[in-house]
Amino acid sequence: MSIVLQAPPYVRAISPYIPGKPITELARQMGIPVDKIVKLASNENPLGMSPKARKAVEVALIGVNGGIERYPDQFDLIAAIAERHGVSQEQVVLGNGSNDVLDLAARVFLAPGRSAVFSKHAFAVYPLATMSAGAECIAAPAKNYGHDPAAMLAAIRPDTHVVWIANPNNPTGNFLPQAEVRAFIGKIPAHVAVVLDEAYTDYLAPADRADTVAWIKDFPNLIVTRTFSKIYGLAGLRVGYGVGRAEVIDLLNRVRQPFNLNNLALAGALAALDDHEFLARSYESNRSGMEQIVAGLKRLGLEHIPSHGNFVTFEVADAGAVNGKLLKQGVIVRPIGGYGMPNHLRVTIGLEAENRHFLEALAKSL
């Protein structure tokens, strides 16, 4: 019998994650020079990384009391994040990307015979993390492509142990007002862990933001996750974190690899956390780029889903064909058929020239 059949059925049932196409891959496939390719497929920061983070990473190569030859020490980054949120250091867990934290939560609270609830069209990692832990996925119906708290509450079963919430959500960009999220969490049974994934929170308009970490006082089952991959511009370093009750974070730490973040990632994230100038510049670049792309989509007569992130999802008649034509012109966006949206494409907000390149190529692809 094949060794493949020895893997548990729930592992064999997983559909692999499909990442945005790397620039180098398109260059190989189409013979397009790398510098003629625009990648707007993975919600990366078009401004690059914070200059302060870059300097810190360079310094960390050599280090103060040793560099890369030493095992990493998470203390400083945990302390800085705890201070930022006004929580104790025992309430913070670091992840190799926030994806890692999502996986830790799944491994702690899920198992075969249990289930997790998320919204239809929600982030692809929720089913991956759920299935990796052997648990069953329950995708609740969406409302206008966004989370519908009533539908998600109705989907919770006696065996449900995790509810995944993305706010704003990827790939739809939908945002649920904070008061609604809070009321929603208040209705989730206390024995169900709630993971509130706020990867795009720094792109929210100031009026839409809330101190969700403060809600942990009221909801012992809440874990809030954040990432350095988006506005902080450190997607390739892989840093994210979760905040929750100390006793919950203690559980996550038990299943965490002891050295899950490398020295360069720890140093870069620590420096990025305080680079307010870079964050403000990134926010403003995204705001104006969003206006530019939304106006362009409207000019082309295309429907889009209003987005609160650094990307926007729009509808076309034949997403596969349009995507193919964009690729031939050196433009990489993200098809999201795997999210149950076969007629939509998601484009990340880029720099002004990149957005223009995308819109011109899109006009020729329709």
Ligand SMILES: *Cc1c(COP(=O)(O)O)cnc(C)c1O
């Ligand atoms: C990008 C993203 C993340 C962050 O992933 P990292 O592992 O931190 O790079 C988490 N959640 C959502 C919804 C995302 O879109």
